[in-house]
Amino acid sequence: MLWDFDGTLAWRPGLWGGCVLEVLDELAPGHTAELEKVRAVLKGGFPWDRHTEPHPHLSSPDAWWETVTPLLSRAIRGCVEEARVPELAHAVRLRFIDASKQWRVFDDTRSALGTTASTGWRNVVLSNHVPELSTLVAQLGLGDLVERVFSSATTGYEKPHPEAFRVALRACGNPARRWMVGDNPIADVAGAEALGIPAILVRTNGRARQTAKDVAAAAKLIVRTFAGDTGGTRDPAQATLLSKEET
Ligand SMILES: [Mg+2]
The missing domain is CATH 3.40.50.1000 (HAD superfamily/HAD-like)
Structure with a gap:
């Protein structure tokens, strides 16, 4: 079955875009991100949006996240201090896989x-x-x-x-x-x-x-x-x- x-x-209200906004609201108050713009950047950028392309070489968690983190960074960039982008993108990773956060x-x-x-x-x-x-x-x-x-x-x-x-x-x-x-x-x-x-x-x-x-x-x-x-x-x-x- x-x-x-x-x-x-199960579901996560707001999906990925919502998760990005939650992280910014919590860790970077004063950010200028808007949900619709974040979603527009993320749209079509995940591995499942390229389902014709197998990716068994990304089977370790770090390898997989290394391909997705640049996408998350692009969604954040310009909305916070540039120096904080890597830290905040990593925080999105941690939050998305935390069942106690919104799931x-x-x-x-x-x-x-x-x-x-x-x-x-x-x-x-x-x-x-x-x-x-x-x-x-x-x-x-x-x-x-x-x-x-x-x-x-x-x-x-x-x-x-x-x-x-x-x-x-x-x-x-x-x-x-x-x-x-x-x-x-x-x-x-x-x-x-x-x-x-x-x-x-x-x-x-x-x-x-x-x-x-x-x-x-x-x-x-x-x-x-x-x-x-x-x-x-x-x-x-x-x-x-x-x-x-x-x-
Ligand atoms: Mg589904």
Whole structure:
């Protein structure tokens, strides 16, 4: 059971731009940064914005952050004293991976993960994210319900790159039954479906073959789809049809 993380199981209000502003407000009062301008600089600059380019060579946290820190520095530059840019960019790194700073788990996340876990599914997080994602998952109190965490920063492949999914599935023994649940119609849903993995789009009005209002609804749909299935493989296309009828 592959779950996207950000926007699916948990979220950080304000995302990266918000994190930059929080750091500046706290450590550099009097800065001249504005959220919209910071966001405009960051837009399109993260590794997941270049999902066709694998980056397994950046799999250590420091290597990954070394490629992202210049982007964070650009967003800060001009808004504070130049000499403080490196220190503040580093503070953004530390704050973003601190679960106690703004990160929130959706209300239905634990019940959704519990529903699938209690019916024999293995919960796996598959996310385009930072190298410290597994720590974040644990600090947010989801460690008991999540068996494995695969972050693109560590695997080197960003969804919807097919290898992002294959790495996770291979590590889990290539199970015959698998689903992807996420809030991004391209990275999560189209990426999974391209490999024949049935997928459910959640928490958005975007278009997809299968949608659910939240992860609790998605978990129920998956469990119902396989109810009575004692382990034989079922054609994912058949499961898709069945779950559509049941919706
Ligand atoms: Mg997401």
